[in-house]
Amino acid sequence: MGDARNDKRQDIHNSEIPVLCRSCESRHKGICGALTSGQLVELSKHTVKSVYEAGSEIFPAGEKSARNANILSGVVKQSKLTSDGRQQIVSLQFAPDFLGRPFGRHNDVAVEAATDVRVCSFPASLTDALIGETPELEHRLHKQTLKDLDQAREWMLTLGRKTAVEKVASFLYLIATHIDPEMEATDKTVKFDIPLKRADIADFLGLTIETVSRQITKLRQTGVINIIHNRTVEVPDIARLRRLTEQDNG
Amino acid sequence: MGDARNDKRQDIHNSEIPVLCRSCESRHKGICGALTSGQLVELSKHTVKSVYEAGSEIFPAGEKSARNANILSGVVKQSKLTSDGRQQIVSLQFAPDFLGRPFGRHNDVAVEAATDVRVCSFPASLTDALIGETPELEHRLHKQTLKDLDQAREWMLTLGRKTAVEKVASFLYLIATHIDPEMEATDKTVKFDIPLKRADIADFLGLTIETVSRQITKLRQTGVINIIHNRTVEVPDIARLRRLTEQDNG
DNA sequence: CGTCCTATTGAAATTCTTCAACACTCGTGG
């Protein structure tokens, strides 16, 4: 990050870092990088690693979650429901993102595993206490919230103003660039697995399953993508896909 | 807020508070409440009050804004554009919200006055410096960012999964409850001015002007609202309007 | 082998948009 505020990390020696945290991405890119080794030791005493199967619920909607977590691997979806059951996915999150709300705010969003997911969870009260003693921790959480806000607003443009093909192209482009950020620049063929099933893609794009399927077919027929298998996609020309995210001819 | 972290405000005496700030809503409900009187004096030396006419640009899109601001009055819209000119409003903001991005992050959003707007602006570098010395300030900014994120996600559900009538009802309900938060509970007839023109409402809802107009007509014909004048609306039964935000029959 | 889950495809129905015409308000200037 090159952030001057990270100075306090200097007192961390590898030998003092809990085994649990040694190889964890959150310690570098995630929020745990704001903590001293002493704090990490304290945190790790209350920490549980767990695994959620694809489709299972991590935190229920509409409750102050008693625990927070860091994503270790997998993709997490957050979704909202209307009273009559229509669903909208409002966020996809990847390792090493933080899950849950600080300050006891309740969050009217259901948190579910989209793929199999591994997380490292700890009591929410502990997060709040650590925030109180470590401004750098709040700073990191704040930066993630700003990033989440940017992504939400970017997606509002997609939901409100893009056509069905553009939406599907935007989704594929989002996944491709999240799997490997380098991918944005490359001119080589790019191959990846879509971490969602069609129903989830539809709920993320504000479309029906059928429309998603038809648009994928259209992208395949025009050579923008190759479908290796339902979930496995090849993109021969990522720049062409990116162009399609904003103009459905092209 | 009843927040224990506000202790440092005890050293503020009214006599020491800059004239500029004395009657400002931001000092209580906004971010300035995190500052000591000394910091307020310092801030006020670099502060400018300005007025923007409805439709004028406050900060351009895609630049690191050199200044930040607090809204004193009026409604501010933030919008995103596709390369071919389609527009989506991603946020409406009211006094005493903070405008601009801390930490020199650039923000790919155009900030415009929806109504006539008064703001109190100051150099972004000063905000960053104050954040460094006052954790409570970052805490308040963080809380506003969390609120913005919740609103963005709520609106994603509206954009992705609601019908045209539901969208317009959601918009009217949003405005009604923002004009006066008490309004949510009342069973009396509620009257207010819509702060946006039809084109803006359309850009906020992901619809066309014509569809917005037709849905407003429909709501009028079914007695859900009375149109006093183009921008002036009466809602006889706010609970009925709220019900319409999630099911277009009702 | 049958069943469940996931995904695709077709045809009809619906919703929303596009294009076009018209109405209202407000300010300017003859």
Add this chain to the structure above:
DNA sequence: CCACGAGTGTTGAAGAATTTCAATAGGACG
């Protein structure tokens, strides 16, 4: 005082995009 034009909002009819309903196919698993 009235005419004119710009900006804003409404309405109708035709067209396009997406959804809905229905049928089918493939894979995973007991």
